[in-house]
Amino acid sequence: MKHPSECIFFNLVKAGKKASRFLKNEVALLGLTSIQTLVILFLFYQDEITSAELGKRTELDSATMAGVLDRIENMGLVARRPNHDDHRAISVCLTDEGQMMAEKLWDVAEKANTTFLKKFSKEEVVFLKGLLNRL
Amino acid sequence: MKHPSECIFFNLVKAGKKASRFLKNEVALLGLTSIQTLVILFLFYQDEITSAELGKRTELDSATMAGVLDRIENMGLVARRPNHDDHRAISVCLTDEGQMMAEKLWDVAEKANTTFLKKFSKEEVVFLKGLLNRL
DNA sequence: AAAAAAACACTTGTATGCAATTGAAATATC
């Protein structure tokens, strides 16, 4: 390593920030952040899961998840419901408003993916995602 | 996009977090975070630069930079010195203690890079870095 | 030279990111 800019940790953190900023700008009109968007997209794919399960899928720990849920719950997009199978757990559910928001977010996210990856060929995208998933 | 886990923003944010956590664990013994480490490595490569210049190189905005510098300055690793060419600016300099720390950090970072990328061939690493830099 | 615009470092406020801890409930062990 001859220069810190060759450090893989720097490269990956930088790329993550760039991605987060880009998505944030795309969803800013809807009043959400990039992380709130990702949480809602995962709920849109599968609803009524526990906070722990949602945390595993989105890669958010329970401390961060609590805050994110507080905020999107206050916006009326999700609801915390008691879980009858396990009294320690909660079920996180999209409200009707949350469902409508999720549909909009899905469209925005798909377009943003395309725009963000415009310069890359399909093969490059597949290769990039494959490498990232192996980290 | 059939599943939110295919979203490039999710992939990149996740990879950035994984990288940050890995480096953080490697440098934890030295009492530093991953971002503090990267800032010191950039200073080790070129010392006595302004906060703005350091921010450009490390991709930290001035608000974040102020906090990071406060902390590593309190540890005695860097010093803020007046800039005689531009009275608005400051010069950020490694102290003697900071120099010694930087040498240790460089070694740790090099080893961590190797460990983190163990599964990947040289060609894959070059390709990955190339793709990340084009984002 | 005077006025306007830009750059520099910093602060504030809000949103993650994460280690460590808490209290309650479920599971494992004995």
Place this chain on the structure above:
DNA sequence: GATATTTCAATTGCATACAAGTGTTTTTTT
């Protein structure tokens, strides 16, 4: 069946991330 361990959701404390704004100094424009 009583006890120990684990799991769940949440909180606290500290470290980024970043938009917006401040006061000071420099540069540009007129």
